[in-house]
Amino acid sequence: MESVGREARAESRIPTVSLISFFKQIPLFSRLSQEELAQLARHATLRVVGRGEIIFMAGDRLAGCYCVVEGQIKLTATSPSGAEKVIELLGPGRSFGEAMMFIDRPAPVCAQAIERGATVLCIPKAVIFALIEGSGEFVYRLLAGLSQRLHHLIMDLEAFSLQSSSQRVIGYLLMECGHKASVEGTCVVLPASKNVIASRLNLTPETFSRILHHLAQEGLIRVSGRQIELPDPAALKAFAGEL
DSSP states (O other): OOOSSSSEEEEEEEOOHHHHHHHTTTTTTTTHHOOOOOHHHHHHHEEETTTTTEEEEEBBBSSSSEEEEEEEEEEEEEOOOOOOEEEEEETOOEOOOHHHHHTTSOOSSSSESTTTEEEEEEEEHHHHHHHHOOOHHHHHHHHHHHHHHHHHHHHHHHHHHOHHHHHHHHHHHHHHHOOOOOOOOOEESSSOOOOHHHTTOOOOOHHHHHHHHHHTTTTSSSTTTTEEESSSSHHHHHHHHHH
């Protein structure tokens, strides 16, 4: 099944001017010409997805790629025993599905909304291929984006193999602390539930909660729901180095 054609609960088109403005903010598309951006806008379709709604399933063949406009999307894989592993969390301005679209093989992951009212843009494969043929800059940025994603996966593998559970949690908090969309000063707002974040870090929810509790006892963080305050990020980093 080609997932861009999957029935959506709400699907519509939005003004070209608004879409062009949005695409300019995405690194992958930011240096395209006005005409190329307009081409993207003319063919992109906005899809509103509810919490828990599937965008595409593992095994689907993708007829396009996607950009997150609002909300959070998780990419997950499922083990033979049925356990779910979160591979990646994607927020506004992030694109996904490019690699699977190019190799034209069944998707190895499932894409699912984890917030109510999440919206994604669906961009048909033919439009992306036309941009590749006409813009060397676009090809460079596309390859850079795919390479960066591969780099992140390699870093994940290294972290899961070499870092302790506590170091993984601290590293994640410090990374989010430097992410403009997720932090005000030193206050990190987790982009998803603690269960989802735990899966992303290859931890059980119980282990993740236990580590947060321990860090709070040490005075290194203050936890209030999904909001986590880091009074002294440098001290937190130093603590991780001593583990």
